[in-house]
Amino acid sequence: MKKTIVKIGLASAIALIGVNCSLIAGSSSSVEIVxxxxxxxxxxxxxxxxxxxxxxxxxxxxxxxxxxxxxxxxxxxxxxxxxxxxxxxxxxxxxxxxxxxxxxxxxxxxxxxxxxxxxxxxxxxxxxxxxxxxxxxx
Ligand SMILES: [Cu+2]
Known part of the structure; x- marks a missing residue:
């Protein structure tokens, strides 16, 4: 039971990071990085x-x-x-x-x-x- 909660917590954390990354990639500085x-x-x-x-x-x-x-x-x-x-x-x-x-x-x-x-x-x-x-x- 406890394990499931941890898993869900981790998954949502990853999802949040994913959202942040795509926001950064969408900014104007992406050209210089590429x-x-x-x-x-x-x-x-x-x-x-x-x-x-x-x-x-x-x-x-x-x-x-x-x-x-x-x-x-x-x-x-x-x-x-x-x-x-x-x-x-x-x-x-x-x-x-x-x-x-x-x-x-x-x-x-x-x-x-x-x-x-x-x-x-x-x-x-x-x-x-x-x-x-x-x-x-x-
Ligand atoms: Cu003109």
């Missing part, structure tokens, strides 16, 4: 809408060393999982700038920015290294 060579960085990319999201994420899609890129249009933050031995964070930001999107570190060229669809022409951050240039006024 692949230690990759690291995940989160930074701001200026943009507007769902179309921006597509363009930004596609700019990193077939880039060697980039595992995953996920931009959030609400927060304007991108989460990139990449292999730091293959490419640097700066190179990733350059890829994003190449398709027309600014980050705080790498700025897109006027040409790339102007090439974006009208709805995607987000409000650009003030730049430090272009203060000597004329502001384009309509």
């Amino acid at each position: 692949n230690r060579k990759h690291k995940t960085e989160t930074f701001k990319v200026y943009g507007n809408c769902g179309m921006c999201e597509k363009t930004i994420e596609e700019s990193l899609k077939n880039v060697r060393g980039v595992e995953k890129a996920d931009w959030n249009k609400e927060t304007k933050m991108i989460e990139v999982t990449f292999d730091a031995e293959v490419l640097s964070l700066k190179e990733i930001k350059q890829k994003i700038a190449d398709v027309g999107y600014d980050t705080d570190e790498v700025r897109a060229t006027e040409k790339a920015y102007n090439g974006l669809p009208g709805c995607c022409q987000y409000e650009r951050p003030k730049s430090n290294n272009e203060h000597h240039k004329h502001e384009h006024k309509h």
Whole structure:
């Protein structure tokens, strides 16, 4: 009789641990555990809408060393999982700038920015290294 109670107690304890484990596995840190060579960085990319999201994420899609890129249009933050031995964070930001999107570190060229669809022409951050240039006024 006593034995049965102990058994039941153990079984429920294991069940509880099981639940906890699956909760931990579901958290955002699971990527880093699975692949230690990759690291995940989160930074701001200026943009507007769902179309921006597509363009930004596609700019990193077939880039060697980039595992995953996920931009959030609400927060304007991108989460990139990449292999730091293959490419640097700066190179990733350059890829994003190449398709027309600014980050705080790498700025897109006027040409790339102007090439974006009208709805995607987000409000650009003030730049430090272009203060000597004329502001384009309509
Ligand atoms: Cu857009």
